[in-house]
Amino acid sequence: GAVVSQHPSWVICKSGTSVKIECRSLDFQATTMFWYRQFPKQSLMLMATSNEGSKATYEQGVEKDKFLINHASLTLSTLTVTSAHPEDSSFYICSARGQGPSQEGQPQHFGDGTRLSIL
Amino acid sequence: GQNIDQPTEMTATEGAIVQINCTYQTSGFNGLFWYQQHAGEAPTFLSYNVLDGLEEKGRFSSFLSRSKGYSYLLLKELQMKDSASYLCAVLDSNYQLIWGAGTKLIIKP
Numbered sequence: 001g002a003v004v005s006q007h008p009s010w011v012i013c014k015s016g017t018s019v020k021i022e023c024r025s026l027d028f029q030a031t032t033m034f035w036y037r038q039f040p041k042q043s044l045m046l047m048a049t050s051n052e053g054s055k056a057t058y059e060q061g062v063e064k065d066k067f068l069i070n071h072a073s074l075t076l077s078t079l080t081v082t083s084a085h086p087e088d089s090s091f092y093i094c095s096a097r098g099q100g101p102s103q104e105g106q107p108q109h110f111g112d113g114t115r116l117s118i119l
Numbered sequence: 120g121q122n123i124d125q126p127t128e129m130t131a132t133e134g135a136i137v138q139i140n141c142t143y144q145t146s147g148f149n150g151l152f153w154y155q156q157h158a159g160e161a162p163t164f165l166s167y168n169v170l171d172g173l174e175e176k177g178r179f180s181s182f183l184s185r186s187k188g189y190s191y192l193l194l195k196e197l198q199m200k201d202s203a204s205y206l207c208a209v210l211d212s213n214y215q216l217i218w219g220a221g222t223k224l225i226i227k228p
Contacts, residue, residue, distance in 0.1 A: 006161075034216075043206070043220040044162070093161050097214075107152065107210050110161040 003027055004096050006111025014119055015086060021079045021114045023094030030096035033077035034108060035069060038091045050077055084118045091115050121145045123219035125207050130225045131197055139192045139205050139222045147212020153181050153192045154206040156221065162206055165192070194224075202226045 003026040011019050023033055032051050036044045048064075050056035050071035058064045066088075068080040077096075081088055092115075095108040123143045131137040143151070150169040154162035168174055168183035168190060180193040192205055207219040 043204075044218055046218075049215075091159065106164050106167065107150070107208075107214065107216050110163075113159075113161040115159070 004030075004094065004109045004111040006094050006114060008114060009112060010115045010117075012117045012119065013084065016083055017118075019081045019084055019116060021081075021092055021094070021116075023077045023079070023096065023111050025075045025096045025098070025109070028096075028098040028109075029074040030077070030098055031074065032097045033071055034095045034097070035067075035077075035079050036093045036095070038093065038113075044093065047079075081116065084116070086118045089116055089118045121209075121211065121217050123207055123209060123217055125205075125219045125222045127220070128223045128225065130227060131194075133197055133199060133226055133228050135197050136193065136195050137197060137224065139194075139207075139224065141190045141192070141207035141219055143188050143190070143207070143209045143217070143219075145209045145211045145217050148185060149210040149212065149214060151181075151183055151190050152208045152210070152216070153179075153190075154208065156204045156206060158203075165205075197226050199226050199228070 005024045007022050035047045037047050038044050046059050047062045048056045048058045050069050052071050052074050056069040071077040093113040094111045097108050125141045152167050153165040155165050156162040166181035173182045178195045183190045204221040204223050206221045208216045
């Protein structure tokens with residue numbers, strides 16, 4: 001089945017550091033990738049949607065200059081949290097969608113998530 | 120606006136049956152999905168319904184009524200490992216997933 005690889009799985013760093021998270025589709029071409037954030041005991045919140053080769057579309061309230069998204073190829077998207085602060089500590093999850101409305105009955109395939117802790 | 124409603128939390132006993140309901144109002148409909156999410160992990164796919172009726176997959180079943188904008192996830196023979204959040208999501212006319220807030224299911228021995 002479709003697999004999405006997300007790295008790193010865990011990051012702990014100092015305040016002010018920039019952190020890059022990678023999301024790769026391993027066996028399909030991801031025309032669209034989604035980035036979610038989830039705070040403890042809360043639901044998934046969509047941050048942005050990116051289509052290969054074009055600028056990401058950010059949800060209301062998400063700072064595009066702070067959360068830089070690059071989707072340069074059909075198999076790779078990156079999220080960079082610039083100058084991270086403790087309030088950015090969260091669980092970040094990417095998902096990818098391939099060609100067509102759905103694959104194998106699933107609209108999106110999720111990475112395993114990245115737990116970001118800013119000290 | 121688009122809206123998906125599901126209970127915030129439910130409690131059930133090991134070995135029992137529990138039904139988690141989901142109602143939706145979306146711009147268009149291209150299917151309804153249920154995901155399971157354990158704490159600290161990414162969601163995992165459980166089921167997909169696009170036509171009315173019941174889809175059974177082992178201990179889990181999912182039902183859909185498009186005319187009522189309603190679905191439920193039925194979990195039988197509950198096990199402690201079923202303690203998780205269950206997310207209802209609808210694929211709208213633009214093939215975007217609209218997510219419910221999730222139902223936290225607590226299983227007691």
